[in-house]
Amino acid sequence: EPEVTQTPSHQVTQMGQEVILRCVPISNHLYFYWYRQILGQKVEFLVSFYNNEISEKSEIFDDQFSVERPDGSNFTLKIRSTKLEDSAMYFCASSIGGRGFEQFFGPGTRLTVL
Amino acid sequence: KQEVTQIPAALSVPEGENLVLNCSFTDSAIYNLQWFRQDPGKGLTSLLLIQSSQREQTSGRLNASLDKSSGRSTLYIAASQPGDSATYLCAVGGFNTDKLIFGTGTRLQVFP
Numbered sequence: 001e002p003e004v005t006q007t008p009s010h011q012v013t014q015m016g017q018e019v020i021l022r023c024v025p026i027s028n029h030l031y032f033y034w035y036r037q038i039l040g041q042k043v044e045f046l047v048s049f050y051n052n053e054i055s056e057k058s059e060i061f062d063d064q065f066s067v068e069r070p071d072g073s074n075f076t077l078k079i080r081s082t083k084l085e086d087s088a089m090y091f092c093a094s095s096i097g098g099r100g101f102e103q104f105f106g107p108g109t110r111l112t113v114l
Numbered sequence: 115k116q117e118v119t120q121i122p123a124a125l126s127v128p129e130g131e132n133l134v135l136n137c138s139f140t141d142s143a144i145y146n147l148q149w150f151r152q153d154p155g156k157g158l159t160s161l162l163l164i165q166s167s168q169r170e171q172t173s174g175r176l177n178a179s180l181d182k183s184s185g186r187s188t189l190y191i192a193a194s195q196p197g198d199s200a201t202y203l204c205a206v207g208g209f210n211t212d213k214l215i216f217g218t219g220t221r222l223q224v225f226p
Contacts, residue, residue: 006157033212043158043203045213056212091157099207100145100165103214107157 002026004106006092012112013082021077021109023092032075033093033103034067036060043091049075050098082113116141118206118217126223127194135189135220137204142182145207148214149178149189152201161202162189194224 005024013019025032034046047057049067066078075094079086089108095101117140127133137147146165150158162171162178164187170179177190187204201221205214 031212035214042218043205043214043216045215048212058213093158099209099212102148102160102163104160105150105158110155 004092004094004104006090006106006109008109009107010110010112012114015084015113016081019079019082019111021079021090021092021111023075023077023106024073025075025092025094026096026104027073029094029096029104031055031095031098031101032067032069033095034077035091035093035105036088037091037108038085038088046077046090055098079111082111084113087111087113116144116206116208116215118204118215120202120204120217120220122220123218124221124223126225129194129196129224129226131194131224132190132192133194133222135191135202135222137187137189137217139185139187139206139215141208142185143209144182145209147178147180147187148205148207149176149187150203150205152203152219154201158203191222194222196224196226199223 007022032049037043047061048055064080068076091108092106093103095103121136148163149161164171164180175192180187201219203219205216
């Protein structure tokens with residue numbers, strides 16, 4: 001069964017460093033998302049992406065964050081200068097359609113900022 | 115602003131019991147509602163998706179119902195098994211947004 005994959009599973013970085021989290025969505029899906037979950041808190045929406053552009057972003061998704069679909073299969077989240085409070089589990093998701101369609105989530109990347 | 119809460123926060127039951135997990139949302143103008151399972155340190159597995167026009171959805175031992183007007187959904191798990199132990203999350207989708215808004219989760223433990 002097709003699934004969303006994410007790499008790495010765990011990333012440790014120093015405060016101020018740039019990180020790139022990678023995702024391979026399900027191959028025939030057209031809509032892509034990033035969410036995050038700080039330990040012990042709710043899953044929070046960061047950004048949605050369709051047709052090579054951001055379609056919606058949350059207040060969390062400030063200028064330190066960017067997303068890209070560099071080729072036909074990968075979808076990346078870049079954090080330019082990491083802060084301690086960026087430590088969280090980051091989930092990529094994809095769906096075949098937009099609103100109203102089932103979102104399928106990847107296993108997550110645990111980001112630890114020291 | 116949509117708020118999603120889940121009760122109870124944690125539940126421990128013996129194997130074989132039928133159980134109900136609750137999800138409440140403050141704004142009834144939802145597009146759909148999705149139930150997920152999350153194992154410790156793992157990703158989210160989609161269990162069921164209910165569109166706003168539907169009253170319930172079933173998958174195996176799972177049945178999810180939706181009452182939009184009262185802002186509630188329930189996930190019914192029949193004949194629970196130890197393998198059902200996980201955190202169950204509900205998330206709502208709105209008409210004018212791409213995002214899912216997640217609840218607080220119910221941590222379920224089924225003991226043999």
